[in-house]
Amino acid sequence: MSVILSVDGLAARHGLLQAVRDVSLEVAEGETVAIVGANGAGKTTLLRSIAGAHRPSGGRIVFDGEDVTRLPAHRRVKRGIALVPEGRRLFPELTVEENLRVAAGVRRPGRWDVDAVLEAFPLLRPLRHKRAASLSGGEQQATAIGRALMSNPRLLLLDEVSLGLAPVVVDGVYRSLAGLIEGGATILLVEQDLSRALGVADRVVCMLEGRFVLEGTPAELTRERVMEAYFGFRRSAA
Amino acid sequence: MTWVNSVIHGILLGGVYALLATGLSLMFGVMRIINLAHGSLALLGAYMAFLLVEHAHISAYLALVPVLPGALVVGYLLQRTMLERSLRAGVLVPLLTTFGLLIVIGNLLQEFFSPDVHSLNPGSIGPAAWRITSRLSIPAFDALILGIAILVLGILQLVLTRTQIGRELRATAADPDAAELVGVDSRAVYARATAIAVATAALAGVFFAMRSTFDPTAGPTQLIYAFEAVVIGGMGSLWGTLAGGIVLGVSQTVGAQINPQYFALAGHVVFLAVLVARTILESGGLRVRLGLRRVAT
Amino acid sequence: MTAVAAPAPTARVERWTWLSGGFTAALAGLIGLLAFGPVLWSQNALNNLIQLYFLVVLAVMWNALAGYGGLVSVGQQAFIGIGAYAVVFLSLQHSLEPYLAMLIATLIGAAVSIPVAAVVLWLRGGAFAIGTWVVAEAFAILVSLDPNPAIGGGTGTSALIPFNTRYTPTQRLNYTYWASLGTAAVLLAILFVLLRSRLGASLQAIRDDEGAAASVGVRVLLGKGVLFVLAGGGCAAAGALILAWQLSIQPLGPDSIFGVNWSAKMIFMVLVGGLGTFEGPIIGAIVLYLLQTYVSSSGVWYFVMLGGIAIGFALLLPRGIWGTIQERFNVQLLPVGYRLRGRS
Numbered sequence: 044m045s046v047i048l049s050v051d052g053l054a055a056r057h058g059l060l061q062a063v064r065d066v067s068l069e070v071a072e073g074e075t076v077a078i079v080g081a082n083g084a085g086k087t088t089l090l091r092s093i094a095g096a097h098r099p100s101g102g103r104i105v106f107d108g109e110d111v112t113r114l115p116a117h118r119r120v121k122r123g124i125a126l127v128p129e130g131r132r133l134f135p136e137l138t139v140e141e142n143l144r145v146a147a148g149v150r151r152p153g154r155w156d157v158d159a160v161l162e163a164f165p166l167l168r169p170l171r172h173k174r175a176a177s178l179s180g181g182e183q184q185a186t187a188i189g190r191a192l193m194s195n196p197r198l199l200l201l202d203e204v205s206l207g208l209a210p211v212v213v214d215g216v217y218r219s220l221a222g223l224i225e226g227g228a229t230i231l232l233v234e235q236d237l238s239r240a241l242g243v244a245d246r247v248v249c250m251l252e253g254r255f256v257l258e259g260t261p262a263e264l265t266r267e268r269v270m271e272a273y274f275g276f277r278r279s280a281a
Numbered sequence: 282m283t284w285v286n287s288v289i290h291g292i293l294l295g296g297v298y299a300l301l302a303t304g305l306s307l308m309f310g311v312m313r314i315i316n317l318a319h320g321s322l323a324l325l326g327a328y329m330a331f332l333l334v335e336h337a338h339i340s341a342y343l344a345l346v347p348v349l350p351g352a353l354v355v356g357y358l359l360q361r362t363m364l365e366r367s368l369r370a371g372v373l374v375p376l377l378t379t380f381g382l383l384i385v386i387g388n389l390l391q392e393f394f395s396p397d398v399h400s401l402n403p404g405s406i407g408p409a410a411w412r413i414t415s416r417l418s419i420p421a422f423d424a425l426i427l428g429i430a431i432l433v434l435g436i437l438q439l440v441l442t443r444t445q446i447g448r449e450l451r452a453t454a455a456d457p458d459a460a461e462l463v464g465v466d467s468r469a470v471y472a473r474a475t476a477i478a479v480a481t482a483a484l485a486g487v488f489f490a491m492r493s494t495f496d497p498t499a500g501p502t503q504l505i506y507a508f509e510a511v512v513i514g515g516m517g518s519l520w521g522t523l524a525g526g527i528v529l530g531v532s533q534t535v536g537a538q539i540n541p542q543y544f545a546l547a548g549h550v551v552f553l554a555v556l557v558a559r560t561i562l563e564s565g566g567l568r569v570r571l572g573l574r575r576v577a578t
Numbered sequence: 579m580t581a582v583a584a585p586a587p588t589a590r591v592e593r594w595t596w597l598s599g600g601f602t603a604a605l606a607g608l609i610g611l612l613a614f615g616p617v618l619w620s621q622n623a624l625n626n627l628i629q630l631y632f633l634v635v636l637a638v639m640w641n642a643l644a645g646y647g648g649l650v651s652v653g654q655q656a657f658i659g660i661g662a663y664a665v666v667f668l669s670l671q672h673s674l675e676p677y678l679a680m681l682i683a684t685l686i687g688a689a690v691s692i693p694v695a696a697v698v699l700w701l702r703g704g705a706f707a708i709g710t711w712v713v714a715e716a717f718a719i720l721v722s723l724d725p726n727p728a729i730g731g732g733t734g735t736s737a738l739i740p741f742n743t744r745y746t747p748t749q750r751l752n753y754t755y756w757a758s759l760g761t762a763a764v765l766l767a768i769l770f771v772l773l774r775s776r777l778g779a780s781l782q783a784i785r786d787d788e789g790a791a792a793s794v795g796v797r798v799l800l801g802k803g804v805l806f807v808l809a810g811g812g813c814a815a816a817g818a819l820i821l822a823w824q825l826s827i828q829p830l831g832p833d834s835i836f837g838v839n840w841s842a843k844m845i846f847m848v849l850v851g852g853l854g855t856f857e858g859p860i861i862g863a864i865v866l867y868l869l870q871t872y873v874s875s876s877g878v879w880y881f882v883m884l885g886g887i888a889i890g891f892a893l894l895l896p897r898g899i900w901g902t903i904q905e906r907f908n909v910q911l912l913p914v915g916y917r918l919r920g921r922s
Binding site: 309313314315317363366367370371372373374375376377378380381382383384385387388389391392498501504505508509512516542543545546549550552553556557560 | 652698
């Protein structure tokens with residue numbers, strides 16, 4: 044499998060805070076990588092930097108062989124990176140269909156169009172012409188993922204898709220994700236729910252205070268080790 | 282002139298204001314910028330048409346053919362050079378730079394065109410009117426302007442709702458950051474919005490110049506009328522701008538019916554009254570607004 | 579293991595530094611020196627300095643609104659006009675002593691600003707800007723429609739008679755000089771005290787984040803209201819001084835006493851000097867005054883230049899001359915803030 048995303052020594056500030064420190068990461072095509080960590084660990088800043096919505100203060104991002112570090116977000120979408128932002132960020136006064144169609148403007152070739160999205164997320168079919176602001180959390184999440192898919196990305200970034208949603212709804216979201224993964228999608232997702240992350244990813248990375256502190260496959264990592272890395276406990280000699 | 286006549290004239294005048302205010306409303310809706318130079322840009326359009334009419338000896342309508350695309354370019358450049366930076370610099374800065382632009386345009390016009398009053402010839406439609414009764418007549422040219430205003434607003438509304446450009450515009454207006462993340466170049470969208478705004482301003486300016494006289498100091502007045510129309514109709518709504526323009530027009534003509542010198546003043550009074558009424562209604566009570574209650578911690 | 583005790587606090591909060599103390603003393607001394615102007619300098623110089631002083635007043639007032647309150651007003655000329663016309667009305671119609679009329683005009687300006695504030699202070703940003711402008715236009719029209727011969731309607735009026743029947747031209751010059759110097763000094767002092775008070779801190783908070791300020795109990799509207807009334811009175815005082823200086827006024831047109839060109843000048847001075855700093859508007863007034871005196875005092879290219887410079891500063895040097903100096907060298911000549919001093 045070829046490496047599609049290569050992040051090298053990335054550093055990013057969030058206001059006065061150094062949110063991302065010296066992060067290096069490689070994602071191979073077809074892989075699903077999960078980034079876990081507590082609030083404020085820098086996960087969202089990292090994802091936004093990869094998507095181009097946040098300007099890094101140092102390091103490089105190479106996508107599909109091209110250095111995209113200085114490329115603005117809308118150009119990265121054209122290259123094939125799509126982010127489903129934290130909190131969904133749908134356009135409230137636009138309908139579901141309009142939300143989807145805005146993202147089709149980049150005109151990347153691929154199988155995703157409005158009909159394909161509605162097929163993948165059948166719950167959206169009756170909501171096609173409904174204002175995004177009037178949707179429930181789960182419906183919004185489905186729309187947001189669908190919207191990102193409309194640009195036919197090669198790399199899909201998902202930021203906290205389970206946030207604020209009922210477990211049953213999250214189940215549905217992850218079922219759809221499983222479908223995407225089966226289809227060969229390359230996914231980099233940020234997830235606070237540890238079990239979900241371990242359940243869906245090929246590789247898990249744990250982030251703490253802007254750094255990667257633990258990395259491995261779900262088989263290699265026990266819950267205990269991850270919890271330690273999550274909270275930064277270090278068991279000193281008793 | 283009878284009262285009914287003055288109301289009708291006011292409604293037609295509303296068409297002029299609506300056309301003028303469209304660009305202002307658009308820029309505010311998309312970028313939250315109030316372009317204080319908007320009236321001056323409309324006036325600039327009128328003067329450019331005037332130049333063409335005087336030197337190329339064409340009709341004012343024909344002058345629109347080069348003036349409108351020119352205005353699109355001016356708007357696009359204005360956004361990419363000045364307003365883009367102003368937006369990034371903070372909320373106060375666009376006001377300051379567009380005010381500076383107002384001063385610059387107004388004084389440049391005065392320098393190059395003298396303070397004299399000018400007018401554009403509307404052609405044979407100018408004096409035409411439909412006589413309904415012996416005391417009631419509808420000026421044809423004003424009706425034309427209202428028709429054009431409705432047409433422009435209609436086209437704009439269609440573009441916003443049915444086209445990809447329109448979707449991108451609405452999306453960027455709602456959330457420029459999220460729009461970027463789905464591949465929309467927000468800076469290009471803003472530039473398009475400003476281009477359209479300046480073009481409609483120029484269109485309005487040319488028709489205004491055909492309807493009445495103009496001079497280099499007319500810019501600020503037109504800005505104020507356009508703004509009053511936008512506020513009365515509700516900011517950020519295109520059809521609201523039409524309604525606001527009509528209310529303003531009627532206020533002015535009815536005021537003028539009472540006393541010709543009350544023309545502008547009547548508009549100002551109605552504007553301020555709507556402002557106060559809307560704030561009271563929206564805030565849910567004066568007590569809260571006067572800060573008489575400390576916010577509990 | 580024993581816990582490490584927290585170190586005793588070593589930082590002190592200070593308001594005055596040697597620099598600011600020295601400068602404030604020097605400023606007081608300068609004002610004292612300037613008061614001897616009529617003895618020291620020519621009539622021409624005094625005439626020019628009067629302009630400088632009322633420009634300072636205008637700049638300081640506009641900065642109080644925009645820099646400390648975040649209120650960009652394009653309508654302060656409403657109060658300039660009110661101040662000027664009030665003096666004419668009181669001294670012409672009611673035969674009041676002109677300089678007393680000027681004092682009352684200031685109070686009238688402050689009083690009128692209260693109902694105006696009730697109408698416009700709800701507005702934000704550009705809506706506030708144009709709202710204040712509309713108010714100014716409305717006042718101008720009302721004045722131009724006034725049939726009272728003392729007001730003079732659209733053609734304007736003059737305070738020639740009340741001044742000339744009481745004073746010689748030299749006396750008018752000297753008294754106006756002291757009145758304008760005094761007004762500038764007093765308003766600076768009021769603003770200084772205001773900014774050092776609790777209101778000053780809350781204004782800073784409002785400027786930084788209105789919502790957050792309100793949530794900790796800052797009365798946002800009251801703070802803005804105080805600034806608006808101060809600016810109303812201050813601009814009225816400036817209008818009164820302008821009247822005493824030029825004697826004749828008209829209500830209509832961009833160059834009139836109610837004209838938008840006054841706002842253009844205020845915005846220019848504050849942008850160039852430094853928005854939101856105490857010293858900035860004074861510097862901006864000096865710059866405008868120098869341009870006015872040595873380049874050209876009127877004419878269209880002059881205003882084109884002013885507008886262009888204002889745009890340039892807003893885009894390239896948004897902190898103004900003083901703001902940039904202040905940021906670069908961390909210097910503050912007048913102690914309106916707090917400084918933290920301690921051993922590291």
